[in-house]
Amino acid sequence: MSDTSGTWRGVAAEDNDHIPEAVSLLLRTRSRRLLGDLLRPHRAAIGLLTGVIVVSSSAGLALPYLVKTGIDDGIVPMADGQGPGTLLAIVAAIVGAALLQALTRQAFLQLSGRIGQDILLELRRRVFRHFQKLSLSFHEGYTSGRVIARLTSDVEAIDELLDSGFDGLVTAVLTLVGTAGMLLVLDVHLGLVALVPIPVLLLFTRWFRRESSAAYRRTRETVALVIVHFVESMTGMRAVQAFRREPRNQEIFERLNADYRDANTRGAHLVAVFMPGIKLIGNVTVGLVLLYGGWLALQGTVTVGVLAAFLLYLRQFYEPMQEISQFYNTLQSAGAALEKLSGVLEEAPGVPEPARPRQPDRVRGALRFDAVEFAYKEGLPVLARTNLDVPAGQTLAVVGPTGAGKTTLAKLISRFYDPIAGRVLLDGVDLRDLDEDTLRRHVVMVTQENFLFSGTVADNIRFGRPDAPEEAVEEAARAIGAHDFIAAMPDGYRTQVGKRGGRMSAGQRQLVAFARAFLADPAVLILDEATSSLDVPSERMVQRALRTILADRTALIIAHRLSTVEIADRVLVVESGRIVEDGPPDRLVADAGRFARLHRAWIDSVA
Numbered sequence: 001m002s003d004t005s006g007t008w009r010g011v012a013a014e015d016n017d018h019i020p021e022a023v024s025l026l027l028r029t030r031s032r033r034l035l036g037d038l039l040r041p042h043r044a045a046i047g048l049l050t051g052v053i054v055v056s057s058s059a060g061l062a063l064p065y066l067v068k069t070g071i072d073d074g075i076v077p078m079a080d081g082q083g084p085g086t087l088l089a090i091v092a093a094i095v096g097a098a099l100l101q102a103l104t105r106q107a108f109l110q111l112s113g114r115i116g117q118d119i120l121l122e123l124r125r126r127v128f129r130h131f132q133k134l135s136l137s138f139h140e141g142y143t144s145g146r147v148i149a150r151l152t153s154d155v156e157a158i159d160e161l162l163d164s165g166f167d168g169l170v171t172a173v174l175t176l177v178g179t180a181g182m183l184l185v186l187d188v189h190l191g192l193v194a195l196v197p198i199p200v201l202l203l204f205t206r207w208f209r210r211e212s213s214a215a216y217r218r219t220r221e222t223v224a225l226v227i228v229h230f231v232e233s234m235t236g237m238r239a240v241q242a243f244r245r246e247p248r249n250q251e252i253f254e255r256l257n258a259d260y261r262d263a264n265t266r267g268a269h270l271v272a273v274f275m276p277g278i279k280l281i282g283n284v285t286v287g288l289v290l291l292y293g294g295w296l297a298l299q300g301t302v303t304v305g306v307l308a309a310f311l312l313y314l315r316q317f318y319e320p321m322q323e324i325s326q327f328y329n330t331l332q333s334a335g336a337a338l339e340k341l342s343g344v345l346e347e348a349p350g351v352p353e354p355a356r357p358r359q360p361d362r363v364r365g366a367l368r369f370d371a372v373e374f375a376y377k378e379g380l381p382v383l384a385r386t387n388l389d390v391p392a393g394q395t396l397a398v399v400g401p402t403g404a405g406k407t408t409l410a411k412l413i414s415r416f417y418d419p420i421a422g423r424v425l426l427d428g429v430d431l432r433d434l435d436e437d438t439l440r441r442h443v444v445m446v447t448q449e450n451f452l453f454s455g456t457v458a459d460n461i462r463f464g465r466p467d468a469p470e471e472a473v474e475e476a477a478r479a480i481g482a483h484d485f486i487a488a489m490p491d492g493y494r495t496q497v498g499k500r501g502g503r504m505s506a507g508q509r510q511l512v513a514f515a516r517a518f519l520a521d522p523a524v525l526i527l528d529e530a531t532s533s534l535d536v537p538s539e540r541m542v543q544r545a546l547r548t549i550l551a552d553r554t555a556l557i558i559a560h561r562l563s564t565v566e567i568a569d570r571v572l573v574v575e576s577g578r579i580v581e582d583g584p585p586d587r588l589v590a591d592a593g594r595f596a597r598l599h600r601a602w603i604d605s606v607a
Helices: 005-012 021-079 085-133 136-141 144-186 188-194 198-235 237-242 246-299 304-345 406-413 436-442 457-464 470-479 483-487 506-520 536-549 562-567 585-590 594-606
Strands: 367-375 381-390 395-399 421-426 443-447 524-528 554-558 570-575 578-583
Touching: 021 085, 021 144, 021 304, 085 144, 085 304, 144 188, 144 198, 144 304, 188 246, 188 304, 198 237, 198 246, 198 304, 237 246, 246 304, 367 406, 381 406, 381 421, 381 578, 395 406, 395 562, 406 421, 406 524, 406 554, 436 443, 443 506, 457 470, 457 506, 470 483, 470 506, 483 506, 536 562, 554 562, 562 594, 570 585, 570 594, 578 585, 578 594, 585 594
Parallel strands: 395 554, 395 570, 443 524, 524 554
Antiparallel strands: 367 381, 367 421, 570 578
């Protein structure tokens, strides 16, 4: 386990508080582009939604005016002896407006909820699909904790925005504009008095927006750090406990968790200042209007109904300001999340798909390296102008010291990376021009990691061929010698393997991984240290199976244990990114070169 300093640097790269304004503008533009793209298919529904909320807000705005009319045209005339007909009609209108507001509100919530969930469904689909398309180099540098944060906390932040933020914003804006207009229509002088605090309100809101922007962006960053550290610690629990790392990990988590708490506390503090401040301004305004309006009423300039309507409208005017503050908090959190998601979605794969993919009718498995050069990002060259021809059906073993470039050869053949110079060809076709489905169908790699997914043993064997029948699954298991131990498990092939195959031994997991590859039936099979987890009996059993299964199939075997090389037709010895020996294993042993020394050392180690 690392001290997570590298992780901190990785996540800190997403810190937008201290980046140049031009970059910040680019991020905002990128976020708006993603949001617009997600909203575009729902334009008609959004238009309908806008109409519904306009009707609902209009009904709400009509209520104080109807109260004013009821007082002035209903109650006051009744005091002069007139009948209650006018008042009853106005009461009926109030009830109708209230029902209309309730019905349109219900329709708005149902429609907006459906649109929001459809948008989130598409967003999660895009993110998951894009993560799978991104090349191995991206995933090797992007921690699993950050991946989880993108699909959980970031999507949840956008969910909160779509669920309640849009509703609050649209309603508040329409209410503010409509209320301000109604105040001026009812009485210009009293309306101007009611709007006097607006400049103070705007300055106060501007301060809150600036401060909360930084606070809520910091909240998104700190929660990502907490998730990253938690996921890394839980994933590497075996190493944590083996090296008694728990106290140090707890110390790091306490610090990250405290930072997250402080970030949330800062946001809560800003809300605690802003919302009561808005309420204070609103209450002072009500007092001013009541004082001035009461004097005007005594002078006979305004009616009691107008004054009552003003007080009701002022309540409607200032309450949305608090909703806007809540919306802005949600917007800041969702905006930071949207920036991260848009950044991931605009990340170009390091291994792009061909513009005009080629789909050969038949893949034989002939491989060729044509002056290939390769270096990992910001690293020293790993392969230096490598030329290599592997005929179809040949089993090629690659040996050499650690870091010589053996696994890099395998990754280039699998097109997890592209060479920086030269070409890698399959049956004469540059891998960069080959259809991706064709490549993945005919080139399969088995590594020493032997990763098993949650599910049954059979599910893991048919991973590359989900539609394979049970007979084919069992046949593949028998071919590599896994059938006996699988049949002895509690539920046989339907036994749940547990997290990452934790219910199996390392050797058993490797045999299942072999069966998975054999069932896929590729033209090219790459074994990258694939027998390193097997004990001697299991390894010999697999070697016997390989002799049969690798017949008429191109195979690349990378191994430190030279017992695996015995089945090879040809051996390459690689050192410092160069092929230093090439030939049949018997001849290389007889030549007394590098491979002969490796072979002699291996013989001595098992003697």
